Amino acid sequence: MLNPHPTRYAELNGVLHDLVTSAQSALGESFVGAYLQGSFALGAGDLHSDCDFLVVVRERPDAGQEAALRALHRDLPHREGHWHRHLEGSYAVARDLRSVEGLGREWLYVDHGADEMRWSEHCNQPWTRWILREHGVTIVGPCPVELMDAVPDxxxxxxxxxxxxxxxxxxxxxxxxxxxxxxxxxxxxxxxxxxxxxxxxxxxxxxxxxxxxxxxxxxxxxxxxxxxxxxxxxxxxxxxxxxxxxxxxxxxxxxxxxxx
Structure with missing residues (x-):
């Protein structure tokens, strides 16, 4: 079951529900979980923040899955409401996420407010991993601690x-x-x-x-x-x-x- 209140903003919670359920549909059995990192995970998210998400997948998306995700993120920023234009995040491959050996590998990524995705290491950095593991907000799926080792100081x-x-x-x-x-x-x-x-x-x-x-x-x-x-x-x-x-x-x- 999805966490119905991952943030204090009702509109944003609805946007995240649509994002995650659509990602689950696009990814099928490859979907592992969905999380918030960044300012909302650190308890500092407000109306001036973007909303940083991470969806964990078992395998790198195949051509069909990637096409479905690109279609989703091409549509989201053009829907009505504030928060549809303030999402940013990646689809993290589980084996890359497990240890620091996977740092810097490219994941399918959508920039803040963008409607076109690209492959990027943007979310695969030590600080984003630390926030996810130590403070990440679970929308659905296992606790981040189960998916990744600690990031050494x-x-x-x-x-x-x-x-x-x-x-x-x-x-x-x-x-x-x-x-x-x-x-x-x-x-x-x-x-x-x-x-x-x-x-x-x-x-x-x-x-x-x-x-x-x-x-x-x-x-x-x-x-x-x-x-x-x-x-x-x-x-x-x-x-x-x-x-x-x-x-x-x-x-x-x-x-x-x-x-x-």
């Missing part, structure tokens, strides 16, 4: 350190520095990486910003407070960063890379 920490080296360039390659949301995203990602390096765990965006205020250099508190306060503004492609804030975000990312 050193794997999480080293992954976070490695990403910090080129974080600013990586983010601003796809997220233009002329958009205020991109400034906030860079600061959030640097804060989350610092949290993971120091603790061996993964925090939500809000919790990472608050932690960085307490444990980072006090000179960064005004920047962190600005990003935390502006988060509810959401993504507006026409909204420019506050004067000097993008430069401050780059400097903060460099600081985090240095202390990590």
């Amino acid at each position: 050193h794997v999480l920490r080293e992954s976070a350190r490695a990403g910090l080296v080129t974080l600013a360039d990586d983010v601003l390659r796809w997220c233009p520095p002329t958009i205020a949301w991109c400034q906030r995203y860079l600061v959030v990602q640097a804060s989350r990486s610092m949290y993971t390096v120091r603790t061996g765990e993964v925090a939500s965006k809000r919790d990472a910003l608050r932690w960085a205020m307490m444990h980072g250099d006090p000179r960064w508190r005004p920047l962190l407070q600005q990003v935390l306060a502006d988060r509810d503004l959401g993504l507006d492609p026409l909204a420019e960063p506050r004067p000097g804030s993008m430069e401050a975000a780059r400097e903060f990312a460099a600081y985090v890379a240095a202390v990590a």
Whole structure:
């Protein structure tokens, strides 16, 4: 039986019910379970979040199954309602998920709000696995602990350190520095990486910003407070960063890379 209330939003729960029952129909006996990871698993999901899901499958989808899943996700974002446009997730092959040896393998993935799927390693990362195993919300299926081994602390920490080296360039390659949301995203990602390096765990965006205020250099508190306060503004492609804030975000990312 499906969990009828995986989130506190009734509309989103209905969207997830449609997603999971349609995936079960498309996958048949290959369907193992469906879960929430990301912000909703960490208890921080709100109307400004996307909803990160993971469907576990016994085998890589065959041509017919893949076609059915692509048709499903081509349709979902165009249905009425807020949450149909805010899903993101992958169809994880069970044997890849079992241990860290399967990290980085590509799964069938749909990006936030997209209506075309692609094969990607996006959801097959140490931090997404950690959230799923330690905090994942089961919609239907076995507990995530039964499907996967724990992610070792050193794997999480080293992954976070490695990403910090080129974080600013990586983010601003796809997220233009002329958009205020991109400034906030860079600061959030640097804060989350610092949290993971120091603790061996993964925090939500809000919790990472608050932690960085307490444990980072006090000179960064005004920047962190600005990003935390502006988060509810959401993504507006026409909204420019506050004067000097993008430069401050780059400097903060460099600081985090240095202390990590």
